[in-house]
Amino acid sequence: MLLNKPIYMYDFLLTSRDIDLRNKAREFVAQVPRELLISMDEDKVQYPTDFVRDLAENGLLGIRFPIKYGGHEASWVAEMAVLEEIGHLSLALGCLYSLPSICGEALNHFGTKEQKEKFLRPILKGELFCAEALTEPRGGSDFFGATTIAEKKGDHYILNGQKRFVVGAIGADIFLVYARTSSDPNIPPQKQISLFVVERDDNVKVKYTYGLMGTRGGGAGRLVFDNTKVPEENLIGNEGDGGKIFYQMMYPERMTSAAGILGMADASLRIASRYSSKRQAFGKPIRSFQAVSFKIAEGITLLDSARATVYMAARALDEYQDHPALCRRLVSEAKRVATEQCYKVIDLALQVMGGIGYTNVYPIERFFRDARLSTIWTGTSEIMNLIIQHEYYKEVIDTSSLQRDAELDAKEAFAEEEKVYK
Numbered sequence: 001m002l003l004n005k006p007i008y009m010y011d012f013l014l015t016s017r018d019i020d021l022r023n024k025a026r027e028f029v030a031q032v033p034r035e036l037l038i039s040m041d042e043d044k045v046q047y048p049t050d051f052v053r054d055l056a057e058n059g060l061l062g063i064r065f066p067i068k069y070g071g072h073e074a075s076w077v078a079e080m081a082v083l084e085e086i087g088h089l090s091l092a093l094g095c096l097y098s099l100p101s102i103c104g105e106a107l108n109h110f111g112t113k114e115q116k117e118k119f120l121r122p123i124l125k126g127e128l129f130c131a132e133a134l135t136e137p138r139g140g141s142d143f144f145g146a147t148t149i150a151e152k153k154g155d156h157y158i159l160n161g162q163k164r165f166v167v168g169a170i171g172a173d174i175f176l177v178y179a180r181t182s183s184d185p186n187i188p189p190q191k192q193i194s195l196f197v198v199e200r201d202d203n204v205k206v207k208y209t210y211g212l213m214g215t216r217g218g219g220a221g222r223l224v225f226d227n228t229k230v231p232e233e234n235l236i237g238n239e240g241d242g243g244k245i246f247y248q249m250m251y252p253e254r255m256t257s258a259a260g261i262l263g264m265a266d267a268s269l270r271i272a273s274r275y276s277s278k279r280q281a282f283g284k285p286i287r288s289f290q291a292v293s294f295k296i297a298e299g300i301t302l303l304d305s306a307r308a309t310v311y312m313a314a315r316a317l318d319e320y321q322d323h324p325a326l327c328r329r330l331v332s333e334a335k336r337v338a339t340e341q342c343y344k345v346i347d348l349a350l351q352v353m354g355g356i357g358y359t360n361v362y363p364i365e366r367f368f369r370d371a372r373l374s375t376i377w378t379g380t381s382e383i384m385n386l387i388i389q390h391e392y393y394k395e396v397i398d399t400s401s402l403q404r405d406a407e408l409d410a411k412e413a414f415a416e417e418e419k420v421y422k
Protein backbone atom coordinates (compact mmCIF):
# COMPACT_ATOMS: atom_id res chain seq x y z
CA MET A 1 0.00 0.00 0.00
CA LEU A 2 2.71 2.39 1.04
CA LEU A 3 4.35 1.84 -2.34
CA ASN A 4 1.37 3.40 -4.11
CA LYS A 5 1.26 6.51 -1.95
CA PRO A 6 2.62 9.63 -3.67
CA ILE A 7 5.41 10.04 -1.14
CA TYR A 8 7.59 11.95 -3.60
CA MET A 9 6.60 15.48 -4.41
CA TYR A 10 7.42 15.07 -8.08
CA ASP A 11 4.90 12.27 -8.75
CA PHE A 12 2.73 14.78 -10.55
CA LEU A 13 5.44 15.04 -13.22
CA LEU A 14 5.07 11.35 -14.06
CA THR A 15 2.47 9.54 -16.12
CA SER A 16 0.67 6.55 -14.59
CA ARG A 17 2.94 4.30 -16.67
CA ASP A 18 6.05 6.02 -15.32
CA ILE A 19 4.69 5.59 -11.79
CA ASP A 20 4.03 1.87 -12.39
CA LEU A 21 7.62 1.35 -13.57
CA ARG A 22 8.98 3.45 -10.72
CA ASN A 23 6.93 1.47 -8.19
CA LYS A 24 8.19 -1.78 -9.67
CA ALA A 25 11.74 -0.49 -9.15
CA ARG A 26 10.89 0.60 -5.61
CA GLU A 27 9.62 -2.90 -4.79
CA PHE A 28 12.72 -4.44 -6.36
CA VAL A 29 15.07 -2.14 -4.43
CA ALA A 30 13.29 -2.89 -1.15
CA GLN A 31 14.21 -6.58 -1.39
CA VAL A 32 17.88 -6.29 -2.44
CA PRO A 33 19.84 -7.93 0.39
CA ARG A 34 21.88 -5.45 2.45
CA GLU A 35 24.66 -8.05 2.51
CA LEU A 36 25.22 -7.43 -1.21
CA LEU A 37 25.84 -3.71 -0.65
CA ILE A 38 28.15 -4.37 2.27
CA SER A 39 30.11 -7.11 0.47
CA MET A 40 30.61 -4.84 -2.52
CA ASP A 41 31.80 -2.01 -0.29
CA GLU A 42 34.26 -4.46 1.28
CA ASP A 43 35.46 -5.46 -2.22
CA LYS A 44 34.38 -9.05 -1.58
CA VAL A 45 32.01 -9.04 -4.56
CA GLN A 46 32.80 -7.55 -7.98
CA TYR A 47 30.25 -6.90 -10.75
CA PRO A 48 27.42 -9.04 -9.31
CA THR A 49 25.83 -10.42 -12.47
CA ASP A 50 22.99 -11.95 -10.39
CA PHE A 51 21.84 -8.43 -9.58
CA VAL A 52 21.63 -7.53 -13.27
CA ARG A 53 19.90 -10.83 -14.06
CA ASP A 54 17.33 -10.12 -11.30
CA LEU A 55 16.73 -6.64 -12.72
CA ALA A 56 16.01 -8.21 -16.11
CA GLU A 57 13.73 -10.87 -14.61
CA ASN A 58 11.80 -8.11 -12.87
CA GLY A 59 11.35 -6.26 -16.17
CA LEU A 60 13.49 -3.30 -15.18
CA LEU A 61 16.08 -3.21 -17.98
CA GLY A 62 15.64 -1.50 -21.33
CA ILE A 63 13.08 1.06 -20.18
CA ARG A 64 13.52 3.17 -23.35
CA PHE A 65 14.32 0.42 -25.85
CA PRO A 66 12.06 -1.25 -28.42
CA ILE A 67 9.71 -3.94 -27.17
CA LYS A 68 10.91 -6.21 -29.97
CA TYR A 69 14.37 -6.35 -28.36
CA GLY A 70 13.01 -6.85 -24.85
CA GLY A 71 12.58 -3.21 -23.82
CA HIS A 72 9.55 -1.20 -22.69
CA GLU A 73 9.50 1.67 -25.20
CA ALA A 74 8.86 4.01 -22.27
CA SER A 75 10.26 7.51 -21.82
CA TRP A 76 13.50 9.05 -20.57
CA VAL A 77 11.44 10.45 -17.70
CA ALA A 78 10.40 6.89 -16.75
CA GLU A 79 14.01 5.70 -16.85
CA MET A 80 15.08 8.56 -14.57
CA ALA A 81 12.32 7.72 -12.08
CA VAL A 82 13.44 4.07 -12.04
CA LEU A 83 17.08 5.03 -11.64
CA GLU A 84 16.32 7.35 -8.77
CA GLU A 85 15.01 4.29 -6.93
CA ILE A 86 18.01 2.12 -7.83
CA GLY A 87 20.21 5.00 -6.63
CA HIS A 88 19.08 4.31 -3.06
CA LEU A 89 21.34 1.23 -3.09
CA SER A 90 24.83 2.39 -4.07
CA LEU A 91 26.64 4.16 -6.90
CA ALA A 92 28.15 0.89 -8.15
CA LEU A 93 24.77 -0.87 -8.41
CA GLY A 94 23.34 2.24 -10.06
CA CYS A 95 26.17 1.95 -12.57
CA LEU A 96 25.49 -1.75 -13.24
CA TYR A 97 21.85 -0.83 -13.82
CA SER A 98 22.93 1.95 -16.20
CA LEU A 99 25.41 0.05 -18.37
CA PRO A 100 22.70 -1.70 -20.45
CA SER A 101 21.13 1.73 -21.02
CA ILE A 102 24.45 3.33 -22.05
CA CYS A 103 25.80 0.47 -24.21
CA GLY A 104 22.26 -0.24 -25.44
CA GLU A 105 21.99 3.34 -26.73
CA ALA A 106 24.85 2.75 -29.19
CA LEU A 107 23.52 -0.63 -30.28
CA ASN A 108 19.93 0.54 -30.60
CA HIS A 109 20.70 3.71 -32.58
CA PHE A 110 23.59 2.54 -34.72
CA GLY A 111 23.72 -1.27 -34.61
CA THR A 112 22.62 -3.60 -37.39
CA LYS A 113 19.67 -5.96 -36.95
CA GLU A 114 22.19 -8.77 -36.38
CA GLN A 115 24.06 -6.76 -33.73
CA LYS A 116 20.80 -5.99 -31.94
CA GLU A 117 19.88 -9.68 -31.95
CA LYS A 118 23.33 -10.81 -30.89
CA PHE A 119 24.04 -8.16 -28.24
CA LEU A 120 21.11 -5.87 -27.36
CA ARG A 121 18.49 -8.58 -26.82
CA PRO A 122 20.63 -10.74 -24.47
CA ILE A 123 21.83 -7.63 -22.60
CA LEU A 124 18.22 -6.64 -21.87
CA LYS A 125 17.44 -10.23 -20.90
CA GLY A 126 20.23 -10.21 -18.32
CA GLU A 127 22.11 -12.95 -20.16
CA LEU A 128 25.02 -10.89 -21.49
CA PHE A 129 26.91 -8.35 -19.37
CA CYS A 130 28.33 -5.22 -20.90
CA ALA A 131 30.86 -2.51 -20.15
CA GLU A 132 32.11 0.63 -21.90
CA ALA A 133 35.77 1.38 -22.49
CA LEU A 134 36.39 5.04 -23.35
CA THR A 135 39.00 6.33 -20.91
CA GLU A 136 42.68 5.75 -21.57
CA PRO A 137 45.60 6.04 -19.16
CA ARG A 138 46.67 9.18 -21.06
CA GLY A 139 43.34 10.87 -20.18
CA GLY A 140 39.57 10.63 -20.22
CA SER A 141 38.55 14.25 -20.81
CA ASP A 142 40.36 14.52 -24.15
CA PHE A 143 38.26 11.70 -25.60
CA PHE A 144 39.05 12.41 -29.26
CA GLY A 145 42.76 12.19 -28.52
CA ALA A 146 42.33 8.41 -28.02
CA THR A 147 45.41 6.38 -28.97
CA THR A 148 43.96 2.85 -29.03
CA ILE A 149 44.30 1.77 -32.64
CA ALA A 150 42.12 -0.51 -34.76
CA GLU A 151 43.70 -1.67 -38.02
CA LYS A 152 41.67 -3.41 -40.69
CA LYS A 153 43.18 -6.75 -41.78
CA GLY A 154 40.96 -8.66 -44.21
CA ASP A 155 37.63 -9.45 -42.54
CA HIS A 156 38.65 -8.32 -39.07
CA TYR A 157 40.30 -5.50 -37.10
CA ILE A 158 43.40 -5.74 -34.92
CA LEU A 159 43.15 -3.62 -31.75
CA ASN A 160 46.16 -2.38 -29.80
CA GLY A 161 46.01 -0.06 -26.80
CA GLN A 162 44.69 0.31 -23.28
CA LYS A 163 41.56 1.52 -21.51
CA ARG A 164 41.52 2.53 -17.89
CA PHE A 165 38.95 2.54 -15.05
CA VAL A 166 36.54 0.29 -16.95
CA VAL A 167 33.66 -0.81 -14.69
CA GLY A 168 33.11 -4.46 -15.57
CA ALA A 169 36.78 -5.10 -16.46
CA ILE A 170 36.06 -7.92 -14.04
CA GLY A 171 32.67 -9.41 -14.82
CA ALA A 172 31.51 -8.10 -18.20
CA ASP A 173 31.26 -10.34 -21.28
CA ILE A 174 31.53 -7.59 -23.88
CA PHE A 175 33.17 -4.18 -24.05
CA LEU A 176 32.18 -1.23 -26.21
CA VAL A 177 35.60 0.07 -27.20
CA TYR A 178 36.38 3.29 -29.07
CA ALA A 179 39.51 3.06 -31.19
CA ARG A 180 41.28 5.16 -33.79
CA THR A 181 40.72 3.97 -37.36
CA SER A 182 42.41 6.97 -38.99
CA SER A 183 45.18 9.43 -38.18
CA ASP A 184 44.75 11.50 -41.32
CA PRO A 185 45.13 15.16 -40.21
CA ASN A 186 42.71 16.18 -42.98
CA ILE A 187 39.90 14.22 -41.30
CA PRO A 188 38.26 15.91 -38.27
CA PRO A 189 39.13 14.14 -34.97
CA GLN A 190 35.48 13.05 -34.43
CA LYS A 191 35.69 11.04 -37.65
CA GLN A 192 38.98 9.35 -36.87
CA ILE A 193 37.40 7.19 -34.18
CA SER A 194 35.18 4.10 -34.51
CA LEU A 195 33.26 1.94 -32.04
CA PHE A 196 33.65 -1.83 -31.70
CA VAL A 197 32.01 -4.55 -29.66
CA VAL A 198 34.92 -6.52 -28.25
CA GLU A 199 34.08 -9.88 -26.74
CA ARG A 200 36.14 -10.85 -23.71
CA ASP A 201 37.11 -14.11 -25.39
CA ASP A 202 38.70 -12.15 -28.26
CA ASN A 203 41.83 -11.82 -26.08
CA VAL A 204 41.14 -8.94 -23.70
CA LYS A 205 43.57 -8.79 -20.77
CA VAL A 206 42.79 -7.23 -17.38
CA LYS A 207 46.11 -5.79 -16.23
CA TYR A 208 45.14 -3.94 -13.06
CA THR A 209 42.14 -3.64 -10.73
CA TYR A 210 41.73 -0.42 -8.77
CA GLY A 211 41.39 0.09 -5.01
CA LEU A 212 38.72 2.78 -4.79
CA MET A 213 37.65 5.34 -2.18
CA GLY A 214 34.02 4.28 -2.75
CA THR A 215 31.77 2.92 -5.49
CA ARG A 216 33.40 -0.43 -4.89
CA GLY A 217 32.34 -3.75 -6.32
CA GLY A 218 31.99 -2.67 -9.96
CA GLY A 219 35.11 -4.58 -11.01
CA ALA A 220 36.90 -1.44 -12.28
CA GLY A 221 40.17 -2.24 -14.02
CA ARG A 222 42.59 -1.49 -16.81
CA LEU A 223 42.16 -3.40 -20.06
CA VAL A 224 44.92 -4.15 -22.50
CA PHE A 225 44.29 -4.97 -26.15
CA ASP A 226 47.36 -6.69 -27.52
CA ASN A 227 46.74 -7.64 -31.14
CA THR A 228 43.14 -8.33 -30.17
CA LYS A 229 41.31 -9.69 -33.21
CA VAL A 230 37.78 -8.27 -33.63
CA PRO A 231 35.54 -9.47 -36.47
CA GLU A 232 34.47 -6.70 -38.87
CA GLU A 233 30.81 -7.41 -38.12
CA ASN A 234 31.48 -6.03 -34.60
CA LEU A 235 32.08 -2.51 -35.92
CA ILE A 236 29.09 -0.38 -34.86
CA GLY A 237 27.91 1.94 -37.62
CA ASN A 238 30.59 2.79 -40.18
CA GLU A 239 34.28 3.46 -39.80
CA GLY A 240 34.61 7.04 -38.54
CA ASP A 241 31.16 7.13 -36.88
CA GLY A 242 32.79 7.21 -33.41
CA GLY A 243 32.09 10.90 -32.81
CA LYS A 244 28.43 10.67 -33.78
CA ILE A 245 27.91 7.57 -31.61
CA PHE A 246 29.83 9.09 -28.68
CA TYR A 247 27.57 12.17 -28.63
CA GLN A 248 24.45 9.96 -28.57
CA MET A 249 25.89 7.64 -25.91
CA MET A 250 26.72 10.59 -23.68
CA TYR A 251 23.00 11.24 -23.15
CA PRO A 252 22.43 8.07 -21.09
CA GLU A 253 26.01 8.18 -19.76
CA ARG A 254 25.40 11.55 -18.09
CA MET A 255 21.69 11.26 -17.36
CA THR A 256 22.17 7.99 -15.48
CA SER A 257 24.89 9.60 -13.34
CA ALA A 258 22.54 12.50 -12.66
CA ALA A 259 19.46 10.46 -11.75
CA GLY A 260 21.23 7.77 -9.70
CA ILE A 261 22.75 10.28 -7.30
CA LEU A 262 19.30 11.77 -6.57
CA GLY A 263 18.36 8.48 -4.89
CA MET A 264 21.46 8.43 -2.73
CA ALA A 265 20.95 12.04 -1.61
CA ASP A 266 17.28 11.31 -0.92
CA ALA A 267 18.19 8.30 1.24
CA SER A 268 20.77 10.32 3.22
CA LEU A 269 18.41 13.22 3.85
CA ARG A 270 15.62 10.92 5.03
CA ILE A 271 17.97 9.21 7.49
CA ALA A 272 19.21 12.57 8.81
CA SER A 273 15.68 13.99 9.12
CA ARG A 274 14.48 11.01 11.14
CA TYR A 275 17.63 11.04 13.27
CA SER A 276 17.34 14.77 14.06
CA SER A 277 13.72 14.29 15.17
CA LYS A 278 14.81 11.65 17.70
CA ARG A 279 18.30 12.68 18.79
CA GLN A 280 18.39 15.07 21.75
CA ALA A 281 20.92 17.70 22.85
CA PHE A 282 20.50 20.27 25.63
CA GLY A 283 17.23 18.50 26.51
CA LYS A 284 15.58 19.01 23.11
CA PRO A 285 15.40 17.17 19.78
CA ILE A 286 18.22 18.61 17.67
CA ARG A 287 15.79 19.52 14.89
CA SER A 288 14.48 22.27 17.17
CA PHE A 289 17.80 24.08 16.61
CA GLN A 290 17.52 26.00 13.37
CA ALA A 291 21.20 25.37 12.69
CA VAL A 292 20.13 21.73 12.28
CA SER A 293 16.68 22.01 10.69
CA PHE A 294 17.91 24.64 8.20
CA LYS A 295 20.47 22.09 6.98
CA ILE A 296 17.53 19.83 6.20
CA ALA A 297 15.81 22.76 4.45
CA GLU A 298 18.97 23.46 2.47
CA GLY A 299 19.32 19.77 1.60
CA ILE A 300 15.78 19.28 0.31
CA THR A 301 15.97 22.55 -1.66
CA LEU A 302 19.21 21.44 -3.33
CA LEU A 303 17.78 17.98 -3.97
CA ASP A 304 14.54 19.23 -5.48
CA SER A 305 16.28 21.75 -7.71
CA ALA A 306 18.67 19.01 -8.90
CA ARG A 307 15.63 16.80 -9.54
CA ALA A 308 13.91 19.55 -11.51
CA THR A 309 16.99 19.95 -13.73
CA VAL A 310 17.22 16.18 -14.32
CA TYR A 311 13.54 15.81 -15.26
CA MET A 312 13.69 18.91 -17.48
CA ALA A 313 16.62 17.36 -19.41
CA ALA A 314 14.74 14.04 -19.60
CA ARG A 315 11.72 15.82 -21.10
CA ALA A 316 14.01 17.48 -23.65
CA LEU A 317 15.40 14.07 -24.63
CA ASP A 318 11.89 12.67 -24.95
CA GLU A 319 10.64 15.50 -27.13
CA TYR A 320 13.50 17.50 -28.66
CA GLN A 321 16.29 15.20 -29.76
CA ASP A 322 16.16 16.96 -33.10
CA HIS A 323 17.69 19.93 -31.19
CA PRO A 324 21.00 18.33 -30.20
CA ALA A 325 22.52 21.62 -28.96
CA LEU A 326 19.67 22.09 -26.49
CA CYS A 327 19.83 18.44 -25.37
CA ARG A 328 23.61 18.55 -24.95
CA ARG A 329 23.40 21.67 -22.78
CA LEU A 330 20.52 20.47 -20.63
CA VAL A 331 22.05 17.00 -20.15
CA SER A 332 25.38 18.56 -19.13
CA GLU A 333 23.61 20.96 -16.75
CA ALA A 334 21.64 18.05 -15.24
CA LYS A 335 24.82 16.01 -14.75
CA ARG A 336 26.72 18.86 -13.12
CA VAL A 337 23.89 20.25 -11.00
CA ALA A 338 22.69 16.84 -9.76
CA THR A 339 26.13 15.46 -8.92
CA GLU A 340 27.45 18.63 -7.26
CA GLN A 341 24.27 19.43 -5.34
CA CYS A 342 23.57 15.86 -4.24
CA TYR A 343 27.13 15.54 -2.95
CA LYS A 344 26.42 18.67 -0.85
CA VAL A 345 23.11 17.16 0.35
CA ILE A 346 24.90 14.03 1.55
CA ASP A 347 27.53 16.18 3.27
CA LEU A 348 24.78 18.19 5.03
CA ALA A 349 23.10 14.96 6.15
CA LEU A 350 26.41 13.74 7.53
CA GLN A 351 26.85 16.96 9.52
CA VAL A 352 23.35 16.63 10.99
CA MET A 353 24.23 13.14 12.22
CA GLY A 354 27.29 14.33 14.15
CA GLY A 355 29.99 11.75 14.95
CA ILE A 356 27.83 8.69 14.40
CA GLY A 357 27.33 9.77 10.77
CA TYR A 358 31.05 9.28 10.20
CA THR A 359 30.85 5.64 11.28
CA ASN A 360 29.54 2.58 9.48
CA VAL A 361 26.62 2.38 11.91
CA TYR A 362 24.80 4.49 9.31
CA PRO A 363 25.32 4.24 5.52
CA ILE A 364 25.84 7.98 4.97
CA GLU A 365 29.66 7.68 5.14
CA ARG A 366 29.43 5.08 2.33
CA PHE A 367 27.12 7.31 0.27
CA PHE A 368 29.56 10.19 0.84
CA ARG A 369 32.52 8.13 -0.45
CA ASP A 370 30.47 6.88 -3.40
CA ALA A 371 29.12 10.30 -4.29
CA ARG A 372 32.55 11.90 -4.52
CA LEU A 373 33.11 10.04 -7.77
CA SER A 374 30.00 11.36 -9.44
CA THR A 375 31.44 14.79 -10.34
CA ILE A 376 34.46 13.04 -11.90
CA TRP A 377 33.23 10.12 -13.95
CA THR A 378 31.09 10.18 -17.09
CA GLY A 379 32.60 13.60 -17.84
CA THR A 380 33.94 15.86 -15.09
CA SER A 381 32.15 19.02 -13.92
CA GLU A 382 34.79 21.01 -15.78
CA ILE A 383 34.00 19.20 -19.04
CA MET A 384 30.26 19.75 -18.39
CA ASN A 385 31.04 23.46 -18.09
CA LEU A 386 32.93 23.40 -21.40
CA ILE A 387 29.82 22.03 -23.12
CA ILE A 388 27.35 24.27 -21.26
CA GLN A 389 29.19 27.52 -22.09
CA HIS A 390 29.81 26.45 -25.69
CA GLU A 391 26.14 25.68 -26.39
CA TYR A 392 24.86 28.66 -24.43
CA TYR A 393 27.09 31.23 -26.17
CA LYS A 394 25.94 29.84 -29.53
CA GLU A 395 22.30 29.98 -28.46
CA VAL A 396 22.54 33.56 -27.18
CA ILE A 397 24.21 34.75 -30.37
CA ASP A 398 21.88 32.78 -32.67
CA THR A 399 18.66 33.91 -30.97
CA SER A 400 19.52 37.47 -29.92
CA SER A 401 17.17 39.01 -32.52
CA LEU A 402 14.14 37.03 -31.28
CA GLN A 403 13.61 38.78 -27.96
CA ARG A 404 13.34 42.28 -26.55
CA ASP A 405 16.87 43.63 -26.34
CA ALA A 406 17.05 44.52 -22.63
CA GLU A 407 20.44 46.16 -23.19
CA LEU A 408 18.60 49.18 -24.62
CA ASP A 409 16.55 49.67 -21.45
CA ALA A 410 19.24 51.68 -19.69
CA LYS A 411 18.86 55.47 -19.55
CA GLU A 412 22.23 55.98 -21.27
CA ALA A 413 21.93 52.96 -23.53
CA PHE A 414 22.92 54.96 -26.59
CA ALA A 415 26.13 56.36 -25.14
CA GLU A 416 28.02 54.35 -27.76
CA GLU A 417 31.38 56.02 -27.07
CA GLU A 418 31.19 54.61 -23.49
CA LYS A 419 30.65 51.03 -24.69
CA VAL A 420 34.29 50.14 -25.11
CA TYR A 421 35.15 46.57 -26.04
CA LYS A 422 38.80 46.76 -26.94
Ligand SMILES: Cc1cc2nc3c(=O)[nH]c(=O)nc-3n(C[C@H](O)[C@H](O)[C@H](O)COP(=O)(O)OP(=O)(O)OC[C@H]3O[C@@H](n4cnc5c(N)ncnc54)[C@H](O)[C@@H]3O)c2cc1C
Pocket (backbone or CB within 6 Å): 131, 132, 133, 134, 135, 136, 137, 138, 139, 140, 141, 142, 164, 165, 166, 167, 168, 212, 215, 220, 373, 376, 377, 378, 379, 380, 381, 382, 383, 386
Ligand atom coordinates in the same frame (compact mmCIF):
# COMPACT_ATOMS: atom_id res chain seq x y z
C1 LIG B 1 35.79 4.39 -10.35
C2 LIG B 1 35.80 4.87 -11.75
C3 LIG B 1 35.01 4.24 -12.69
C4 LIG B 1 35.04 4.64 -14.03
N1 LIG B 1 34.32 3.95 -14.96
C5 LIG B 1 34.59 4.13 -16.28
C6 LIG B 1 34.09 3.24 -17.25
O1 LIG B 1 33.38 2.27 -16.95
N2 LIG B 1 34.46 3.42 -18.55
C7 LIG B 1 35.25 4.47 -18.92
O2 LIG B 1 35.55 4.59 -20.11
N3 LIG B 1 35.72 5.36 -18.01
C8 LIG B 1 35.42 5.20 -16.69
N4 LIG B 1 35.93 6.07 -15.75
C9 LIG B 1 36.79 7.16 -16.18
C10 LIG B 1 36.24 8.55 -15.95
O3 LIG B 1 35.18 8.82 -16.82
C11 LIG B 1 37.43 9.52 -16.09
O4 LIG B 1 38.21 9.36 -14.93
C12 LIG B 1 37.01 10.97 -16.26
O5 LIG B 1 36.38 11.18 -17.49
C13 LIG B 1 38.21 11.93 -16.16
O6 LIG B 1 39.29 11.48 -16.95
P1 LIG B 1 40.74 11.37 -16.29
O7 LIG B 1 40.62 10.63 -15.02
O8 LIG B 1 41.67 10.84 -17.30
O9 LIG B 1 41.13 12.85 -15.91
P2 LIG B 1 41.80 13.95 -16.92
O10 LIG B 1 41.09 13.94 -18.21
O11 LIG B 1 43.26 13.77 -16.88
O12 LIG B 1 41.43 15.28 -16.14
C14 LIG B 1 42.12 15.68 -14.94
C15 LIG B 1 41.56 17.02 -14.46
O13 LIG B 1 41.74 18.01 -15.48
C16 LIG B 1 40.50 18.62 -15.81
N5 LIG B 1 40.45 18.95 -17.24
C17 LIG B 1 40.87 18.18 -18.28
N6 LIG B 1 40.68 18.82 -19.44
C18 LIG B 1 40.14 20.03 -19.13
C19 LIG B 1 39.70 21.17 -19.89
N7 LIG B 1 39.77 21.18 -21.22
N8 LIG B 1 39.18 22.23 -19.23
C20 LIG B 1 39.09 22.22 -17.87
N9 LIG B 1 39.49 21.20 -17.10
C21 LIG B 1 40.00 20.12 -17.71
C22 LIG B 1 39.45 17.57 -15.47
O14 LIG B 1 38.15 18.14 -15.27
C23 LIG B 1 40.05 16.97 -14.20
O15 LIG B 1 39.73 17.78 -13.10
C24 LIG B 1 35.85 5.74 -14.40
C25 LIG B 1 36.62 6.40 -13.44
C26 LIG B 1 36.61 5.99 -12.14
C27 LIG B 1 37.47 6.69 -11.14
